[in-house]
Amino acid sequence: xxxxxxxxxxxxxxxxxxxxxxxxxxxxxxxxxxxxxxxxxxxxxxxxxxxxxxxxxxxxxxxxxxxxxxxxxxxxxxxxxxxxxxxxxxxxxxxxxxxxxxxxxxxxxxxxxxxxxxxxxxxxxxxxxxxxxxxxxxxxxxxxxxxxxxxxxxxxxxxxxxxxxxxxxxxxxxxxxxxxxxxxxxxxxxxxxxxxxxxxxxxxxxxxxxxxxxxxxxxxxxxxxxxxxxxxxxxxxxxxxxxxxxxxxxxxxxxxxxxxxxxxxxxxxxxxxxxxxxxxxxxxxxxxxxxxxxxxxxxxxxxxxxxxxxxxxxxxxxxxxxxxxxxxxxxxxxxxxxxxxxxxxxxxxxxxxxxxxxxxxxxxxxxxxxxxxxxxxxxxxxxxxxxxxxxxxxxxxxxxxxxxxxxxxxxxxxxxxxxxxxxxxxxxxxxxxxxxxxxxxxxxxxxxxxxxxxxxxxxxxxxxxxxxxxxxxxxxxxxxxxxxxxxxxxxxxxxxxxxxxxxxxxxxxxxxxxxxxxxxxxxxxxxxxxxxxxxxxxxxxxxxxxxxxxxxxxxxxxxxxxxxxxxxxxxxxxxxxxxxxxxxxxxxxxxxxxxxxxxxxxxxxxxxxxxxxxxxxxxxxxxxxxxxxxxxxxxxxxxxxxxxxxxxxxxxxxxxxxxxxxxxxxxxxxxxxxxxxxxxxxxxxxxxxxxxxxxxxxxxxxxxxxxxxxxxxxxxxxxxxxxxxxxxxxxxxxxxxxxxxxxxxxxxxxxxxxxxxxxxxxxxxxxxxxxxxxxxxxxxxxxxxxxxxxxxxxxxxxxxxxxxxxxxxxxxxxxxxxxxxxxxxxxxxxxxxxxxxxxxxxxxxxxxxxxxxxxxxxxxxxxxxxxxxxxxxxxxxxxxxxxxxxxxxxxxxxxxxxxxxxxxxxxxxxxxxxxxxxxxxxxxxxxxxx
DNA sequence: ACGCTCACG
DNA sequence: GACGTACGTGAGCGTA
Numbered sequence: 001x002x003x004x005x006x007x008x009x010x011x012x013x014x015x016x017x018x019x020x021x022x023x024x025x026x027x028x029x030x031x032x033x034x035x036x037x038x039x040x041x042x043x044x045x046x047x048x049x050x051x052x053x054x055x056x057x058x059x060x061x062x063x064x065x066x067x068x069x070x071x072x073x074x075x076x077x078x079x080x081x082x083x084x085x086x087x088x089x090x091x092x093x094x095x096x097x098x099x100x101x102x103x104x105x106x107x108x109x110x111x112x113x114x115x116x117x118x119x120x121x122x123x124x125x126x127x128x129x130x131x132x133x134x135x136x137x138x139x140x141x142x143x144x145x146x147x148x149x150x151x152x153x154x155x156x157x158x159x160x161x162x163x164x165x166x167x168x169x170x171x172x173x174x175x176x177x178x179x180x181x182x183x184x185x186x187x188x189x190x191x192x193x194x195x196x197x198x199x200x201x202x203x204x205x206x207x208x209x210x211x212x213x214x215x216x217x218x219x220x221x222x223x224x225x226x227x228x229x230x231x232x233x234x235x236x237x238x239x240x241x242x243x244x245x246x247x248x249x250x251x252x253x254x255x256x257x258x259x260x261x262x263x264x265x266x267x268x269x270x271x272x273x274x275x276x277x278x279x280x281x282x283x284x285x286x287x288x289x290x291x292x293x294x295x296x297x298x299x300x301x302x303x304x305x306x307x308x309x310x311x312x313x314x315x316x317x318x319x320x321x322x323x324x325x326x327x328x329x330x331x332x333x334x335x336x337x338x339x340x341x342x343x344x345x346x347x348x349x350x351x352x353x354x355x356x357x358x359x360x361x362x363x364x365x366x367x368x369x370x371x372x373x374x375x376x377x378x379x380x381x382x383x384x385x386x387x388x389x390x391x392x393x394x395x396x397x398x399x400x401x402x403x404x405x406x407x408x409x410x411x412x413x414x415x416x417x418x419x420x421x422x423x424x425x426x427x428x429x430x431x432x433x434x435x436x437x438x439x440x441x442x443x444x445x446x447x448x449x450x451x452x453x454x455x456x457x458x459x460x461x462x463x464x465x466x467x468x469x470x471x472x473x474x475x476x477x478x479x480x481x482x483x484x485x486x487x488x489x490x491x492x493x494x495x496x497x498x499x500x501x502x503x504x505x506x507x508x509x510x511x512x513x514x515x516x517x518x519x520x521x522x523x524x525x526x527x528x529x530x531x532x533x534x535x536x537x538x539x540x541x542x543x544x545x546x547x548x549x550x551x552x553x554x555x556x557x558x559x560x561x562x563x564x565x566x567x568x569x570x571x572x573x574x575x576x577x578x579x580x581x582x583x584x585x586x587x588x589x590x591x592x593x594x595x596x597x598x599x600x601x602x603x604x605x606x607x608x609x610x611x612x613x614x615x616x617x618x619x620x621x622x623x624x625x626x627x628x629x630x631x632x633x634x635x636x637x638x639x640x641x642x643x644x645x646x647x648x649x650x651x652x653x654x655x656x657x658x659x660x661x662x663x664x665x666x667x668x669x670x671x672x673x674x675x676x677x678x679x680x681x682x683x684x685x686x687x688x689x690x691x692x693x694x695x696x697x698x699x700x701x702x703x704x705x706x707x708x709x710x711x712x713x714x715x716x717x718x719x720x721x722x723x724x725x726x727x728x729x730x731x732x733x734x735x736x737x738x739x740x741x742x743x744x745x746x747x748x749x750x751x752x753x754x755x756x757x758x759x760x761x762x763x764x765x766x767x768x769x770x771x772x773x774x775x776x777x778x779x780x781x782x783x784x785x786x787x788x789x790x791x792x793x794x795x796x797x798x799x800x801x802x803x804x805x806x807x808x809x810x811x812x813x814x815x816x817x818x819x820x821x822x823x824x825x826x827x828x829x830x831x832x833x834x835x836x837x838x839x840x841x842x843x844x845x846x847x848x849x850x851x852x853x854x855x856x857x858x859x860x861x862x863x864x865x866x867x868x869x870x871x872x873x874x875x876x877x878x879x880x881x882x883x884x885x886x887x888x889x890x891x892x893x894x895x896x897x898x899x900x901x902x903x904x905x906x907x908x909x910x911x912x913x914x915x916x917x918x919x920x921x922x923x924x925x926x927x928x929x930x
Numbered sequence: 931a932c933g934c935t936c937a938c939g
Numbered sequence: 940g941a942c943g944t945a946c947g948t949g950a951g952c953g954t955a
Contacts, residue, residue: 188942200940200941200942201942202941202942203942204942205942230940580953582952582953583952583953583954584933584934584935584952584953585934585953585954586953603933603934604933605932605933605934605954605955607933607934607954609934610934610935611934611935611936612935612936632935632936633936635951635952636935636936636937636950636951637937639950639951639952640936640937640949640950640951641937644950644951664948664949665947665948666947667946667947667948669939669947669948670948671947671948671949672938672948672949673949673950674949675949675950676937676938676948676949676950678937678938678939678948678949679936679937679938679939679948679949679950680937680938681937681938682937682938683937683938684937687937706939711939763945763946764945764946766945766946767945767946767947768944768945768946769945770943770944770945771944772943772944772945773944773945774945776944776945777945833942833943834942834943834944836943837943837944837945838943838944841944841945841946842946842947844946845945845946845947846946846947848946849939849946849947852939853947878938878939879938879939879947879948880939881939
């Protein structure tokens with residue numbers, strides 16, 4: 001078929017695929033000879049996924065993968081620094097480059113490159129040819145340099161986000177249409193490609209200028225007219241540099257190619273060629289998968305055994321057909337025997353929901369060896385032929401739940417058998433509802449957290465893909481989504497077996513992968529003393545729950561609703577027309593367009609910002625913003641707290657059971673979800689009253705103990721600030737002391753305002769202070785804020801030293817550490833551009849916040865033993881606070897014991913120069929106790 | 931699904 | 940003289 005109208009050309013940016021594959025995968029090598037093939041493997045997977053996805057009405061009729069060739073292009077002749085800042089290609093990637101060409105050809109996809117040209121130029125030329133011939137083009141790439149090609153039937157597809165980019169997408173990125181993209185790039189330059197552009201001008205400013213003057217040439221010709229002196233001079237002085245930059249970013253769409261569009265027609269692969277290549281690469285899993293798709297037999301891949309050195313563990317491919325469905329006691333006994341022989345087993349439970357307090361057990365999967373796993377269905381419902389929703393009858397061929405648990409209980413509770421899980425807290429809580437205390441345990445999610453915090457999250461999908469190179473079977477197709485979603489007990493047992501058993505298989509493999517790595521990365525102690533032991537403690541706290549009084553909440557909801565209605569009427573009257581007060585978009589239009597209030601700033605989505613800080617400033621101009629602030633506060637309290645909290649009261653217990661994620665926050669802090677009980681209001685008087693609904697059971701008392709200034713104490717210790725340490729020893733008001741030091745005001749002449757400023761600075765230090773941030777927080781001029789900071793560093797030089805050392809350590813090692821050895825990775829620390837500031841401040845904050853998190857973790861882990869003889873329960877953790885419920889008579893004992901544990905939580909691992917102090921409170925509800 | 935806004939330490 | 944900024948979270952809502 002000749003290329004023309006109705007045709008659809010796909011152009012794949014091959015180099016981008018290669019680099020993404022290289023960085024996404026661990027360094028794999030070919031088993032027979034050690035040839036690095038990780039990137040090739042990833043590349044093949046991506047191609048295969050592309051081919052599988054290329055179907056339907058929108059499918060490509062023509063396709064090519066385009067590569068770069070040679071390092072010297074015409075752009076280097078224009079500018080010898082072009083791409084000069086690029087790192088050398090990694091040693092183990094170089095030999096894989098030609099193999100990606102071979103791979104492309106093996107898929108029978110056209111593979112094009114041309115000496116002296118970049119892939120982008122070939123893509124540009126082909127796009128123009130295809131467009132001129134009346135066809136459509138999709139460029140598969142996320143490279144912004146290609147955005148200039150979009151329009152007239154040419155679109156981009158970002159393969160990472162699976163998002164199409166059309167004219168609007170380009171506009172979003174550059175603030176101008178595709179035809180002006182090069183102009184903006186010429187001005188803004190590009191640090192990645194080392195394109196100079198106009199110094200001091202970024203994309204935002206560039207777009208502004210281009211939109212004002214029409215195009216780059218006009219802008220440069222009329223540069224004299226620009227008001228901002230700096231900008232004007234730059235444009236005049238750097239004209240030559242800017243014009244050269246434009247030549248560098250302008251893609252060549254008129255290359256002479258030695259092939260035509262017709263040569264790019266989509267062709268089916270020759271199975272023999274493709275299988276041959278894959279077998280040569282020794283890719284077992286993908287070979288098998290592609291063979292299946294093509295309906296041919298997978299070639300046998302024989303790997304000659306290495307004679308010397310201990311061979312690495314056999315890499316066993318994933319095969320869902322190998323999983324066993326255990327349907328009776330005999331079959332289960334075989335598995336139990338295997339488990340006892342090994343001394344470990346990976347366990348996963350399937351249930352009817354995500355809430356462990358409510359969900360029922362549906363089945364259990366087990367694995368003791370990579371590639372082999374079983375699923376024990378227990379309460380799957382049978383499919384009824386005449387009923388769309390299935391019946392309530394149990395499906396045939398399942399063990400009875402009781403019989404199964406009776407057999408498994410001794411194993412799950414056996415001291416000599418390690419039970420391995422991914423997010424074991426969930427499974428342990430499920431089992432505990434059936435009277436089984438699972439122990440001892442290991443948790444692959446927490447192992448990953450101890451090693452990889454800051455690098456990625458620790459869900460099974462991410463871990464499997466990253467560390468096993470395997471994409472798990474997705475659950476979505478089994479359960480569906482939205483209101484037609486079903487629970488797992490309605491999934492057919494055969495499908496369930498493949499999915500569920502694979503999870504156990506993956507978990508076991510992750511455990512085998514991570515176990516030795518924990519030692520190598522020196523985080524075994526962290527994992528064993530601060531992650532794993534927290535599981536049973538949190539499980540117990542979550543099961544305890546806290547009693548919440550529905551009537552109190554309901555009354556407050558009604559009161560809030562009434563007040564809101566009044567405010568709403570008043571707001572709309574002042575606005576002159578009805579509108580949705582809860583819509584920031586509509587509010588912005590009212591305030592800035594209709595009422596013409598000053599200072600309207602649009603965000604990146606084109607909407608006006610209407611945050612609390614903006615409205616507070618506007619409140620001096622008009623009454624309306626203040627009313628909206630009041631309305632917003634009530635709306636927040638009602639929807640997030642007084643309304644939503646009622647939904648979370650458990651029917652059986654009358655209590656609210658939050659769930660803590662142990663591996664959520666990078667710093668070691670916990671996070672609370674469903675509901676979040678770590679952000680219950682306290683700062684405003686009205687909000688604080690919500691805590692009155694958190695009550696003690698009859699005859700009991702709520703007790704709250706919280707660390708006083710724990711982060712500042714830790715900072716004083718880590719940075720070695722003697723003045724601070726002494727102030728804590730003397731029990732001084734730390735903020736007042738800081739103020740006195742900084743502003744030379746004697747303590748007895750301290751004013752609240754000076755103290756407030758010093759307090760803001762103290763917090764700022766913990767956050768990696770910046771003049772801008774402090775200025776915004778204190779609402780003072782930038783220069784004044786910077787003056788404060790300079791003065792602070794002058795008085796406490798150790799703080800600056802700590803900051804510099806911490807950042808230097810992060811740059812050197814790629815992570816920072818808490819006092820207890822928790823490592824927080826800082827992958828962005830060497831980044832350039834806006835990321836840099838973020839990463840820097842996060843690196844400064846992480847050891848402080850993380851050490852505080854470690855301290856309270858240690859206290860929590862010791863707490864159950866310390867209070868086991870008391871009629872008391874630990875209910876909640878709020879970062880530096882622990883909340884208990886205790887019988888009235890034992891309140892004082894509990895406070896003594898808990899305080900003892902908390903104040904000494906760092907011993908004996910770390911000897912702090914500053915004592916930790918704990919404040920305590922008690923009452924009938926949380927408001928009184930705090 | 932994503933951004934905005936706002937609750938907490 | 941500003942690319943853009945205080946650190947760490949989760950939830951509800953409006954808007955696409």
